[in-house]
Amino acid sequence: MSGLKEKLYSELELKIATGVDGISFDPHIFRHLDVAGQYQEEIHSGFEMAYETHVGIKFPTGFRSPHGLVFVLRWDRRSSYSLIYDKGIYYLTHHGKVIFPVEFLQRPDYYSRKTSDGTRMSDIVRYGQYGALTVCYSNECALKEKDHDCKFCNINATKDTYAEAEGLGWKNPRQVGETVAEAYREGARHLTITGGFVAERREVEYYLDVADSIRENTGLDDFNGTACVGAPHDLSIIDKYKEAGYRTIATNIEIWDRNIFKAICPGKELQCGGWEHWVNALEYEVEVFGRGKVRSNIVAGIEPKESTLEGIEYLASKGVICFASSWCPNPGSALEGHRSPEPAWHYDLYKKIAAIYRKYGFTYEELYDCYAAPISIVHDIYRIEDRILQVIESQVA
């Protein structure tokens, strides 16, 4: 392994460790930072990923490492990693020792604009870096009505904590269309529409209306959108998402082990056809959208690693790009107080996932086109191996 590659992988390990174990800091440390001005602020439109809630105190959403990896900022006062501020510079430290100075993420211009009805665009569409946007159209999940929320999920608790304070609510298609158009003018090039389950599974009409609005406002027939949906009871509905103009589709299975799935995702099991139906839906989505155009996600660390890898390999063999996202037991979820596996466990998992993707021929562009935040570890491994990080390009130059 070359010297640069080694450095990049050790920075990547650090990214995983700070993502899993969090970063400690005084919540007031950012008084010196122009958060929501020059720098991008965190918007709680989906999940609170910090160990504690911090309503009323804005945090930046993440930062760049010296070699260009985008780190998420997950607050955990118990972590041995910390952020410190010294003479105008913020540093990442470990056990009090400086690792490197950090550069917070720039706020995209559209965050300071408003839709025609006066809504802040920052509340409509979240910027996920590298030109990728996420619309959390509904920041609640109807599975809670029968106490069937996924056990790792805190979407409803996050809504209870932050929705009023941050002015977050349902996003209507026009707001989404206008915001996406603005972000695309600034260079964005991918969009994920996602959210909690809506009552009676009426989401399809919404997704079609959103697609129409985006096309109308952007003027693009193919706007590179990912429709993130639960497995519909009637699989033929999947064709409608394709017809509406979504380039890719995503259906998150969350857990591969079918028995643990039943226990951890009771709503998906009892109200949405169960594990086999979710797998059938993913396979049908490949028939409709094509190989490499369907995404799923597994919450990594709840089930044994071999099961997660079995799922990723099985789905890859069917043409589904199944990601693993490190489980962070969140405040307000049923699994609050549990802990994610060690960072080394996650690192090993990601390396194996990247190898599976290569084995089945998935390209970086395919990964990019179907995932909400292209800052995942597997994206980074591709960037390192395909030499598409800026630091590698500058070395060549």
Next chain:
Amino acid sequence: MNDLNEILYRELELKISTSVEGISFDPQIFRHLDLGGRYQEEVHCLFEHAYETHAGTKFPPGFNSPHGFIFNLRWDRRSSYSLIYEKGTYYLAHHGEVLFPVEFLERPKYYGEKTSDGTNMYNVAAYGQYGSLAVIYSNECALKEKDQDCKFCNINATKDTYAEAEGIGWKYPKQIGETVAAAYRDGGRHVTITGGFVAERREVEYYLDVADAIKEHTGLEDFNGTATVGAPHDLSIIEKYKEAGYRTIATNIEVWDRNIFKAICPGKELQCGGWDHWVKALEHEVDVFGKGRVRSIIVAGIEPKESTLEGIEYLASKGVIAIASSWNPNPGSALEGHRSPEPAWHFDLHKKTAAIYRKYGFTFDQIYDCSAPTGIALDIYRIEDKVLPIFDAQVA
């Protein structure tokens, strides 16, 4: 809560924290300690609980805290808790700050004795404190033959690492009878017979022979024994354990959620009748042994807490004492690299478990008679029932 109770509960929290997070120390730190002489050494007859293996380097199994709790010593170099040695005294520290001096556990006298065939008695029956012994007759589990070990379990890996180095193997009834008799002469008063599954589930004959040997050597008809067994296919076999003289019986369900059970305990699911059968076995055991005379363990931290508590409450309502034992992802288990929930999660669980036991009327003696006596729920009983020596000192 009075001051002493507050202090005791704080120490108990620390016991949970040091067990879940482990304790860091230089493995050579015990060169100043008369391990295997005055002080008891750890014997790896079942599971390695430390974060790393340490074949060839003996550790003590635990120590006493100032107010009389027995802490396990679970080695983890990454922990913020540590053991330090200074001027002849060992201290427990947190982030380098001394919490208290520790007093290691005295080695029981029988650890220095041998059976008539020359076997070290410490390799036959592990001393679990408070007069309680554990005989791990088989330090391997036959479920591995079909790759169906419980995912949290490292019994087979522990055997691979330690059995040869520590001279641990199958225990014969005569060895057990002699060892239990020696230990009981020293004050032992409870023995658990346990071990991994044996091929073709032939364990019942063995348990009966062991009971005969114990009765013969101790001269006791009721030797206060717990037979820890897998749910037998034919539930009528359970009566044989009772007839053989075991006072209590234990069948560990491990995970209460029936679906997670299937995933985490594939051998118990596929080879031993499955979750429903295990629950039926426990209920039948109560019919045979009586309420409060049957124990089951749930490995706490794998499934959601509400599920564990549901199981403990359900089983308690049937007369089964279900013990929540904090999950420590062990070296060599399929879940190595996972992490147990936070200490506060476990503390809350143990308090709720103790409250369930009270609700269903389980007594200290009933819990003692069927489980490891250093469990957190028993410590809560010790505090609430004022049976720690510190209470006597206060009265005096």
